[in-house]
Amino acid sequence: MKYLIANWKMNLNEDASLNLAKKYKKRLKGFKNLTIVIAPDLLYLKEIKQDLGKSTIKVCGQNVAAEEKGAYTGEVSAQMLKEIGCDFAIVGHSERRINLNETSELVNKKMNQCYNAGLVPILCVGETMEERLKGQTEAVLTRQLHGALGRVNGLPESDLFIAYEPVWAIGSGKNMDPSEFQAVYRIIKRVLSSLFSEKFYEEKVRLLYGGSVSSINAKDFWIAPHIHGLLVATGSLEMDEMYNIAMQAE
Ligand code: PGA
16 A cells, blocks of 8 residues: 655645545545545544545644643644544644754654554654755654654554654755665664564655655655655645645555
8 A cells, every 4th residue: 555645734724624635535535555645724624524524535734732631731632633533643844843843852752642542653754955965864864763762662553654754855845865775774774674674664654755745756766665755845835736646546
């Protein structure tokens, strides 16, 4: 099974979100080997989930609180997301790490919250251009994975999605060369096998790529070894573009 995750970020108002979800429902169906997941703005999640009805499209939180419940003004818990029908939550997106100072400690707590509530976390990792040019990609990924997963209690029960999203590729129109994914896969597999086990990696982990995926480059990513799915933001806002990205998976 491959996965196509649409992260709409904070781009669409209510009308646009509900309309696009209806279009997804109508056009993104009948795939045998592709699961489509939408991460709309939190405000519209519940209505979109209801509108999707019997569609196989799943919904996902763009973020989740680091705590279970209590006096955390403005936060939404993993359990709340689960209750309105979410199966997934994005954790540690670089926009949150960089713009909102989300630390490894916070990301780790969010991972634990997802596991406690039965949500599958989509953990985002990736280096900046500066780090890449300094040859620090491996060190950055290792640090981010240890930070997020080092203190997860016991073996995670549910699946673990890791989205490798090089920061320089996000929204820039400059995607990573798919042939470079092999090296990233090796790093991620080594770290997760040492944190948990190789068996855990093989059975539970799904690797995604994100960063300027479009209908022009999607095919190369779909056929690249070790990529189980794609996380798409800009391209997911246009129905035709998203449809073309999805079609190339099959
Ligand atoms: P992009 O963003 O598809 O616009 O590059 C990807 C992401 O931030 O997940």
